[in-house]
Amino acid sequence: MSLAIVIPYYNIDFFDKTLFSLACQTDKRFKVYIGNNNSPNNPIKLIDNYRNQLDIVYKEFKNERNPITLSEQFMQCVSLISDEEWFMILGDDDLLEQNVIADFYRYLPQIEENRINVVKYSTAVINKNDDLSSKIYKYNTIENSTDLYVKKINKRARSSLSEHIFRTSQYHQYRISAYPLAWHSDDMMVLKYSNFGNIFCISDSIVLIRSSNMNITGRVYSYMNEKSEASIYFFSELLSRYTNKFDYNDLKNFFQILITMSLDRYNPSGFLEHIRIGVNILGEKEVDEEIIGIKYPQLINIETDRLEKSSYDFYINTFCLYKNKENVLREFSDKKEFNIEWIELGHQLYCIDKEHLNSIVNKSLMEEDDFIIVCFENHRFGANYIRTNLLKYIYWANIYKADILFGNGDEIDFMCKLQEELYWVNSVRRSNFIILFRNFFRRLWNLDFSDNIDLSEKISTLSTNKLIIHPFI
Incomplete structure (x- = not known):
């Protein structure tokens, strides 16, 4: 016997139809291996109905059912195979047209001649009522697996596990990649087992792939x-x-x-x-x-003329955290754009505690601030600091829906230019001048600083909408 059909069983709803499609095969040169992945529905009565028509090996596994580890469960089922040279992993709700196996053996000499390790059938998708919900996908007799995968992600082909037959020796070499839900595991099987080369495609018969709310593929918004x-x-x-x-x-x-x-x-x-x-x-x-x-798929052209006119009467609520106020008073003494509230820290400078941050957030929400600044006592403005530029950067960042705008930073791991002096940034280890925007305020509430991580590094993990000004303010 050259072919094993492995069924990782869990859902009983369509299982009888799957077994019936196997019983209807015009060529019965295959053996069925069914691994019960701790299903709440015992299939043994259904299986017994087909024992006279199919050569079946059935085994119950007591492992806890966990969709996240599906690839391990697939391998557990494949381990049931004895000496078959080829195997198919068939979903417990998918169907084979009656000549699928006959066509495999009909083309096997060509498959062997071309040293093929993966066979792919034409497919169509069916719903819970067995109605076609897709076109029939057909392929050239010889296709390159990498080309087919590229077509798949570009929506010009489809692929799933059930329509493939694999050479068993390739399984022993590569196994099944342990991705969560076995999502993409079939893609990697096809690529690796074919050695990123050719696969043989059979279009004479079709494998019907079921999409329903009973399987992971059909539950589009689950997991x-x-x-x-x-x-x-x-x-x-x-x-x-x-x-x-x-x-x-x-x-x-x-x-x-x-x-x-x-x-x-x-x-x-x-x-x-x-x-x-x-x-x-x-x-x-x-x-x-x-x-x-x-x-940022669309960059924004921003007129700065009116910003210059409005910059004279704007101010920003600014929370300055210090251990020694004298170190920073001089920096802000001539800058009326900052409405400063002084907050004394009794510990490490950059590690603001939850109580202080909650107080800042609460006050900012009550005053309906669109943005605020949190700075630390060691901030020093650059020689080229201009209030109009600060307003421009804040205005730009707000248009780009930023949560955070760093005015400077140390140990920046990566940044890339958005426009002019504005950059997207991945992580900032330490910044002493941080602009925070209203949409982000509530995410700061009750933030845990028990790990003594600096504020900049902590908030870098909370959002992708982070920008930094460069040259620094």
Whole structure:
């Protein structure tokens, strides 16, 4: 027997139809391996109905059902295979047209002649009523796996796990990538098992892929965080390990997807790692342009004439934190644009405590400030400081929906130019002049500073909408 059909079973709703589609195969040269992933619905009665028609191995696994570790459960089921040279992982709700297996054996000599490790069938998507909800996707007999994947992300092809047959020896070499929800695991299987080369496509018969609220693919808005996390792992792996398998434009496209996903699941240290991956492939200039293009797809032309006229009567509520007020009084003595409230700190200068920050937030909300400034006693204005420029930067940052505008900073890990003296910034270790905008105020409430992290570094983790002025104020 050359072919194993592995079914990781959990949902019973369409399972009878799946087994029936196997029983209807015109060629029965396959063995069915069913692994029960701790389902609440025992399928044994259904399975017993088909034992006279199908060669079935059934095993119950007692592992806790966790969709996040689906790839491990898939491997657990694949481990049931005995000596079959080829295997298919079939969803417990998907269907095979009656000649799927017959066509595999009909084309097997060509598959072997071309040293193919992955076979792909034409597919169509069906709903819970078995009605077609997509066109039939057909392919050339020989397709390159990398080309097909690029077509998939550009919506010119589709792919899922069930329509593939894999050479078992490739599984033993590469296993199944452990992405959350096994999201993209099938993509990486096709790429790795084919050695990023050719796959054989069969269009004579079709695999019907079910999309319903009973499976992860059909539940579009479920597990969004896990799907994003899996995408980040997947594209990071492609960009860090397999750059020689794709052309420049494909890699650029992957980087755009990675950055978009990373911004949605933002973590400054992780984002910095993705930036470094991009720089190694695309170069600094291209990475800067890609990030700005994603964050700010439309740059804004701002008239500054009226800003100059209005700058004479504006002031900003400014909270100055100090241990020694004399160190900073002179800096603000001639600058009427700052309405200062002095806050004495009894501990490390940059580590504002929760009580002080809550007080600042509460007062700013009560006074309906659009923005405020938090500065520290060691701030020194540059020789070229002009109040009109400060208003301009704040106005620009507000138009770009910034949460934070740093007036300066130390240990900046990455920044890229938005326009003129305004830059997007990933993380600032320490800044002594910080403009905070109204939409961000409530996120500062009850912020925990028990880890003694500086204010700048702490708030850098809370938002992607961060800008910095350079040259510094």
